[in-house]
Each structure stands twice: as structure tokens, then as C-alpha cells.
Amino acid sequence: MPTRILPAVGDADAVRSLTTLLSQLPDAEPVAPVTDSTQLVDTLARLAAESVDELPEVVVVHERIGPVPALELIREVALRFPAVGVILVTSDAGPGLFQAAMDYGARGLVALPLHYEELASRVHAVAQWSAGVRRHLGAGADVFSGVGGTVVTVSGAKGGVGATLTAIQLALAAQASGRSTALLDMDLQTGDVAAFLDIQFRRSVVDLAAINDISPRVLADAVFRHDTGVALLLAPGDGERGEEVTDRAARHIVSALRSRYEVVVIDCGGQLTGASAAAVEMADTALLVTTPDVVAVRGAKRTVRMWDRLQIRKAEETTIVVNRHSRGAEIQPSLIQKITGTGIAATAIPANYKELQGAIDAGRVHELDGKGAVRQALWALAGELGLVKGTEGALQRRNGKARGGDRAALTFRRRKELGR
Structure with a gap:
């Protein structure tokens, strides 16, 4: 042969x-x-x-x-x-x-x-x-087997639009369906995954930043195993240490997670850094969460244009998730899609903060009522994205194409534009 x-x-x-x-x-x-x-x-x-x-x-x-x-x-x-x-x-x-x-x-x-x-x-x-x-x-x-897991990034059009909650629930849904799942908090200065899950931790993503060859043993020592089974790699408790995670370190870390878990969900927060940009580049699916208001939609459009300008992600390769949606809102998902030029998730997350407030305040968002509208919508979104067993490729089939692998790393010019 x-x-x-x-x-x-x-x-x-x-x-x-x-x-x-x-x-x-x-x-x-x-x-x-x-x-x-x-x-x-x-x-x-x-x-x-x-x-x-x-x-x-x-x-x-x-x-x-x-x-x-x-x-x-x-x-x-x-x-x-x-x-x-x-x-x-x-x-x-x-x-x-x-x-x-x-x-x-x-x-x-x-x-x-x-x-x-x-x-x-x-x-x-x-x-x-x-x-x-x-x-x-x-x-x-x-x-x-064990290599090439699905990577999904969740970014916010601005702070407070629900990116962290979305990332956590996507990871929980994937894990509950029987898929080994990791959740990486790449919101390095202000990450709240640990607070949302009320956990105390010693190690963070920073502990892997200087390691070129991240072995399974080293990775296992850095992750926190949550009661739900999700492996957590958390943002540092001291936000200034987030600068230690460069775009190169981010690529190594994401690659290591991808090689060990079937699903890797990354909370990128609402600010673009070299590390989060590298994660968005590498992702099979990049989600951008927005709320249906003028300020957030303007932020979504600005983010999409910046990703395209810096050659991180094309608009058509980005999927908008509309959070706090209501049928009576003046701004509907179809309008957001038209404004941003992106794909749009068929599943919109309804506006029902009352359902969330107690769990968020207690740091127990993993205990959201399974019958609640918000939790059901977020888990339905996980199914739409193909993160739940038996739903693989759902989003790609709907959009008519798959992303087809990682993008290259940030060039020097783009790192410079990001202020690295």
C-alpha cells in the first residue's frame, strides 16, 4: 500500500x-x-x-x-x-x-x-x-480515543450577560449525559466559576502556565473534581496572576484538556486577552452570549468585528446565544443575527432571574431546578450544540457546515494589537 x-x-x-x-x-x-x-x-x-x-x-x-x-x-x-x-x-x-x-x-x-x-x-x-x-x-x-475532544468557548458581549452561568450549565449537561467534561475558567482576572459553585481551591490554570509538556498526571493535579463529575480548571484567586497565562500557554492548556476529555467548555468572560483569543481560535464552536438590549447587542457587534479584524474568528463561524429573552422584547434574535452577521442559536434563554437568584447567591447553580425554564433552555442548548450524547453535530448540520479543526495561533501583529 x-x-x-x-x-x-x-x-x-x-x-x-x-x-x-x-x-x-x-x-x-x-x-x-x-x-x-x-x-x-x-x-x-x-x-x-x-x-x-x-x-x-x-x-x-x-x-x-x-x-x-x-x-x-x-x-x-x-x-x-x-x-x-x-x-x-x-x-x-x-x-x-x-x-x-x-x-x-x-x-x-x-x-x-x-x-x-x-x-x-x-x-x-x-x-x-x-x-x-x-x-x-x-x-x-x-x-x-481520548484525543480530539470538542472545545466550546463561551464569551460575553459585555460583563454580566450570563456567560459564566451558560458555560457551567453546558458543562453540567454534557457530564450528565455520560461524557467526560472539563470546564476551564479563562476569565483570568475576574473569573467566577468557583464562586458560582461555592468551592475552595488551591490550584488554578496559572499552575500550568509555565509547563510546556502537560502530562496527564500534571493536569490531574491541577483540576478540581466537582461533585457533579465535571473537572474544573479555575481562574486564579489573585486576578493579577492571570497575566502569567499567555496565548502560548493557553494553547498548551486547551490542547492538554482536549486530549483528556470528550467535552471542554471554556468561560472566556467579557474581555479579550491573548489567552482567551487563543482559546476562541482553537474552539470547534465559539459562543457569544448577549442580552436583547442595545448596549449588549452593540457590544456583541463590536466583539464580532474585533475577532474578524484580528483574524481570530469569522462572523459566520461565531454563534450568538440570546440570554434573558422575552417575546415582548423589541430586539429579537433574528434582528441580532442581522446586526452581527453571525449564526444564531435556535435555543434562546428566557428571562427569569427569580429562578436563578437563590442558586447564584448561594453558589449552588449546579442545583438549579431541572423543571425551571432557564435550566431546561440551557440544557437544550447543550443538545443543540451536540455536547449531549446522541446529539453530536446538531449545530453543524443546521448551519450546513462544520468548523473543521483549530485555527492557527495569534500572530505577532495580533498579539501586539491585543496589547500583549
Whole structure:
């Protein structure tokens, strides 16, 4: 069977050189090259969604790929697609980079300028490794067991619109349906997940910020296991420490959670930071919660435009959730959709603060009455998003398309615009 090889090369001259050599390898089947990190991850995610058998055995990553640095891209591919072998092509073939590449998940390293014999040897070895992994793990979805969970971010059009409550209830609904679920509080300065659940904690997301290789053991030590079964990774108690979680750290943390849980819900709050922007970029579904009033809708429109301007998320890839909805309101979901140019969740959350007040004041929002209109609507939203078992892909089917994988990391220009 031919070895399928996917080159990821940003430089036009390097593309020609690499594809020419790859086409000469025995039993090799080079596929159309991708030119940046975003396209690589999106392509692999699309192929994996069709069938594991559609994935290439080997991915060749050139050192000048961008915008995500080559080593970080290799880590992402290794985490999300563990049966795909990655080879790094680099001008620095020294022992230091070789060790770093192996630590990040590469299966081989080839020095520039390229030589046929070395490239053929590496591709052959990595292809054999990939075939062995697939035989060991089995066919079909079992290859990705524990890897590539669904990531949903919940952001607020402004403070106080109900993003935290929405994130918590989505996580509770997913966990209650039998899916392993993590809830990450990425509202780093003013996160309230712990207060809403009345819990005391010692560790927070900051404890993972400086760790490049987040092992399952390290991750388990950082999360708080709630009585409901949801794994909580909380914002720091001292808000100023939130600055320690950079966009790069956020990507590592989200990737680690995604590799261990079927569903990862992230509360991004109402302010954009480098870390929350990275989370929104990586999400399979990005929700933006607003209330049906002029100030909040204006904030939603401003957020959508900023995400698009900074190349974090396109408007059509964002889903608005309308909270505190009433039929008599002048501003209805259809108008909000028209104003923002986004998708709109079919499930609107009704206005009934009286139902929520006691649970919020007591920090027991996980004990909301199951017969209450707000709680029922939030759990229905979880079903619409495909977070509840048996409802996978519901939102994508309704919108007629799926997101298809992670976006690339923030570029230097966008980090600068965010004030990092």
C-alpha cells in the first residue's frame, strides 16, 4: 500500500524541492502540499472526520512553516492525530533541536539541504511506525480515543450577560449525559466559576502556565473534581496572576484538556486577552452570549468585528446565544443575527432571574431546578450544540457546515494589537 505523505511548507522554492524528492520515493503517494499551519490542522481534521483511513501516514513539516512555529505545530498534530507520523525538515540538525523535536512529538528529523537517501530512510521508518500504531490502536474512531475532544468557548458581549452561568450549565449537561467534561475558567482576572459553585481551591490554570509538556498526571493535579463529575480548571484567586497565562500557554492548556476529555467548555468572560483569543481560535464552536438590549447587542457587534479584524474568528463561524429573552422584547434574535452577521442559536434563554437568584447567591447553580425554564433552555442548548450524547453535530448540520479543526495561533501583529 502506498505511503501517503502530506508536506507542510510555506516557502514556494522549498515546496518544489520537497515535492520533487517525495515523488521519487518508492511506494510514496505525496498529496497536495499545505502552505501554513492553519491549513495543515484543518486538512487533517477534515480527513479525520471522514475516516481515520483517510489520514496520511506521514506529515513533513518545514522549519519555516507559519504562523505557528514548527515545533508547536508538531506538538498540536501529535496530540490531535497520534497515528500520524511527523518529520521535521530543518537547517539545524544539531542534537539540541533533535531532542526538542522528539520531545514535541516528531518521529524524525531531516537536514537541509535535502538528500534523497536520508529523506527516503526517514519516510520509510516513520511510515512503518505509523502503520504499527494504527494496528495496535485498531481501526476507526478508536485511534482517537481520548484525543480530539470538542472545545466550546463561551464569551460575553459585555460583563454580566450570563456567560459564566451558560458555560457551567453546558458543562453540567454534557457530564450528565455520560461524557467526560472539563470546564476551564479563562476569565483570568475576574473569573467566577468557583464562586458560582461555592468551592475552595488551591490550584488554578496559572499552575500550568509555565509547563510546556502537560502530562496527564500534571493536569490531574491541577483540576478540581466537582461533585457533579465535571473537572474544573479555575481562574486564579489573585486576578493579577492571570497575566502569567499567555496565548502560548493557553494553547498548551486547551490542547492538554482536549486530549483528556470528550467535552471542554471554556468561560472566556467579557474581555479579550491573548489567552482567551487563543482559546476562541482553537474552539470547534465559539459562543457569544448577549442580552436583547442595545448596549449588549452593540457590544456583541463590536466583539464580532474585533475577532474578524484580528483574524481570530469569522462572523459566520461565531454563534450568538440570546440570554434573558422575552417575546415582548423589541430586539429579537433574528434582528441580532442581522446586526452581527453571525449564526444564531435556535435555543434562546428566557428571562427569569427569580429562578436563578437563590442558586447564584448561594453558589449552588449546579442545583438549579431541572423543571425551571432557564435550566431546561440551557440544557437544550447543550443538545443543540451536540455536547449531549446522541446529539453530536446538531449545530453543524443546521448551519450546513462544520468548523473543521483549530485555527492557527495569534500572530505577532495580533498579539501586539491585543496589547500583549
